[in-house]
Amino acid sequence: MSESNKLRKWFLRSKNQDSGDHGEMSFFAHLDVLRKHLIRSALVIALTTIWAFCYYDFVFDKIILGPKKADFPTYRIMCWISDRFNLGTSYCLKEISFKIINTEMAGQFNLQLNSSVIVGIILGFPYLLFELWLFIKPALHLRERKAARGFVFYATLLFLLGILFGYYIIAPYSIRFLVGFHVSEVIENQITIDSYLSSIVTLTLGTGIIFEMPIVVLILSGLGLLTPKLMRSSRRYAVVIMLIIAAVVTPTPDIQTMLIVFLPLMILYEISIMVAVRVERKNMQAQG
Structure with a gap:
């Protein structure tokens, strides 16, 4: 059976959870169900966005501007490591000298609105995954549901770990290098708020998405589109x-910082291979 047919059968297959009867829904019926799930997710994200907007002083001062301050936990830990192992003053950051400026009339209002939406999406992401699971679950056989048990929990956990890793590790290292890099002493770093916010969001949210690699492998392995053999040969x-x-x-030019990012990605890839092995073993047991 071709891969496209597998995907089509998986998408169209629907099961009554109580009676166990099989049935098929039309494509537009699936779209209508999906629309309801997305509407509920959007409402939750709207509520978390409103919360972030109402408590924006905390969101902006403590979260968004956190990596800009010299007392940020990552910088303090770097200073402690530097003192503990006598690594010199280059690893300890005492001051971050750059200004954040606004160059647009509606810039600060857009900043509050955009950052509130981003925080709302991050906070509402677990519920979005829950609604996604509710949409997919009826199309799964009992064996597939058992194999995917804990999907929402593990996907949320990996996403939050990625967010924390990006926010506390990647963002501070990148900011520390970029704002300290000077082509000439006559050039003063004045960073627009849009540039600063987009950098923080890209590094943080992007890492959260990358950390979902094992979940993506779990889904693709369950559909038969990815195998451990393929992943090992493509390592x-x-x-x-x-x-x-x-x-x-x-x-940053140093290999040390790059390895800090590379090693977790490599660990995630190896975990993904183990996930694919487990899925393949369960599929073979079910068939044999």
Whole structure:
């Protein structure tokens, strides 16, 4: 059976959870169900966005501007490591000297609105995953549901770990290098608020999405589109791709910072292989 037919059967298959009867829904019926799930997700994200908008002083001062302050936990830990192992003053950041400016009339209002939406999406992401699971679950057989048990929990956990890793590791390292880089002493770094916010969001949210790699592998393996053998044979290419991602995400010249990003990605890839092995083993047991 072709891969396109597999996907079509998986998408169209629907099961009554109580009676166990099989049935098929039309494409437009699926779209109508999906629309309801998305509407509920949008309402929850709207509520978390309103919360972020109402408590914006905390969101902006403590979260968004956190990596700009010298007392940020990451910088303090770096100073402690530097003192503990006598690494010199280059690892300890005492001051971050750059100004954040606004160049548009509606810039600060747009900042509050855009950052509130971003925080709302991050806070509402677990519920979005829950609604996605409710949409997919009726199309799964009992065996597939058992195999996917804990999907919402593990996907949320990986996403939050990625968010924390991007916010506390990648963002501070990148800011520390970029604002400290000078082509000439006559050039003063004045960063627009849009540029600062987009950098923080890209590094943080992007890492959260990358950390969902094992979940993506779980889904693709369940559909038969990905196998452990393929992942093992493609490991060398995956390493190159992850090194490129690490180099892009951390625009610093030192190999040490790049390895800080690369190693978690490599660990996630190996975990993904183990996930694919487990799915393949369960599929073979079910067939045999």
